[in-house]
Amino acid sequence: TQLLEQSPQFLSIQEGENLTVYCNSSSVFSSLQWYRQEPGEGPVLLVTVVTGGEVKKLKRLTFQFGDARKDSSLHITAAQPGDTGLYLCAGAADYKLSFGAGTTVTVRA
């Protein structure tokens, strides 16, 4: 079983629509990170959230860390085809980073 549960597993939307990806756990993390992965490449960090209730914005992407530091969400406004990819959340504890199974996002032109 995954320490971090991501939903949905797949998401296909039209360009210009909004989307939200969720990351939930029963564990508390010192921080939560979101990565994006393109085919044939390793994941690349998008953002790190550290404080419970924290909200970070990166252009059209909004990341929120739950008050109890167990869950997070990623919201994309007005999605573009360039947002297509695998989105992974990862929770930090000690020296280890545990990943969710990922959400595959496809934005159709």
Add this chain to the structure above:
Amino acid sequence: NAGVTQTPKFQVLKTGQSMTLQCAQDMNHNSMYWYRQDPGMGLRLIYYSASEGTTDKGEVPNGYNVSRLNKREFSLRLESAAPSQTSVYFCASRTGDSNEKLFFGSGTQLSVL
């Protein structure tokens, strides 16, 4: 900057064969990691090295061994490959602070027949 370099990029093995996946980073990072990625399973930690001279098991260590050769290099060895080890393997590194981001290599696609 090279970042994290993994070799080889692709490998096909027969069941029972052995091989070593190589990983090197040029960012002076203390911590290094080996993950495997399977469809629907995300990234699962195999082994990690918090600092030079130390290694620890992750979630799925069975069938693997690691060596932290020096601060730069962290290798993963499959002594007797099994079809269940068919996967994409990623090496990653970071400074050591638990909130720091991981820098990933571009992966090794391994097939065990």
